[in-house]
Amino acid sequence: MGKTVIIIPGPTAAGKTAMAIRIAQHFDTAVISADSRQCYREISIGTAKPGEQELHTVPHYFINSHSIQEEVNAGIFEKLALQYAHDVWQQHDVVVMCGGTGLYIKAFCEGIDDMPAIPPAIRQELNRLYEDKGITWLQQEVREKDPAFYAVAEIHNPSRLIRALEVLYATGRSITTFRTGKTAERDFRIIKAGITLPKEQLHANIEKRVHQMVADGLLEEVRSVLPYRSHNALQTVGYKEVFDYIDGSLTWEQTVEQIIIHTRQYAKRQLTWFRKDPDIRWFHPSDTQGVLDYVS
Incomplete structure (x- = not known):
């Protein structure tokens, strides 16, 4: 097969993580997360990080790898992910990448322009x-x-x-x-198998997931990172709304409702981004065999 990266993109709550783990198990390899928030150790509930069981099933990179006090961006991710892939390739020809941060996946596949440091x-x-x-x-x-x-x-x-x-x-x-518009040449194969669901099912999954996050202690998690609330990773769905609640501008019921609405909007933006990529073949999250057939 040669050195290959199987990328599994898609909207939030579509079932990407479970698919990535099954594909990684099949090839006896590791998963590189392409999620701009799951790399932070301090935030797990609101980022829908894979659970302990999932993290033990196959090795994962770029999960719990950084502190919320560190700045991580697409340029940093590109360099790290290329290094992770190189490390995995020492033992295995295939590595799986999974996530919903389109810019990170694009940076890994095509490179990204160097941006100035921001005070x-x-x-x-x-x-x-x-x-x-x-x-x-x-x-x-x-x-x-x-x-x-x-x-x-x-x-x-x-x-x-x-x-x-x-x-x-x-x-x-x-x-x-x-922006130079130059695309980096990669000396490995990239295969993209996107995961998504019909809209109603995706919306139902999002609602269920948000209620699960609340039950798992989302409010306590957000309180624990209050000192870092201006950090980019916390200017996002699931955190911003709870900050508003803590500030007293929303009731708890409104907060949960807002998180559900904003997560649906975010999923729609993710799909818009990924659908522009003609190299992505789309699959249902239960169609593991379909993905394996496509990849091989």
Whole structure:
């Protein structure tokens, strides 16, 4: 087969983790997580990290590998994941990558442009302004100050908008000027087998998962990372809403409802991103044989 990476992308709560573990077991290999939040040790419930049993079934990389105090981004992930894959290939020809962070998967497959380092104070201030003024303010700020990026941006994705403003404030240049558009050549095979479900089923899974997170102690987990609330990893679904609850702007019932709605919206954005990739063949999460046939 030669050195191969089987990538299993898809929306949240579709059943990617279980599929990745079955495929990794079949090839007696490891899984590299391509999830921008599961690498943080301090947050497990709100990130739907694989459970202890799953983590013991096959070796996993990029899970619990960093502290929330560290900054991790797509460029760092690209370098780490290439190293992880190289390590696994010493013993096995195949490695499995699984996750829903499209930008991380793209960085691994195609490379990513080097971005300037951002002073933490700029990031904290932007996150504070976003907290205070909301996404409409972010959109307006980007539209006025970086129209080139705004024209091509995912304008409903706050972390992308904040990222563009960080670069602009830190360097005085549009984030688009750092993009070379060059694709890195990889000397290994990449096979992409996406996992998704019909919309109603996916929505039901999301709702069930959110209620499970609450039962598992999501509120306590969010309280434990309050000092880091301005961190990018916590400006995301499941954490932002609970911060609002702690601040007193939502009831608990509203908080849970908001997490469900925002997770559905996030899943839709993930699918929009992945569906643009013609190299992904899609499968139902129960169709392990179909994935194995496709891969071989």
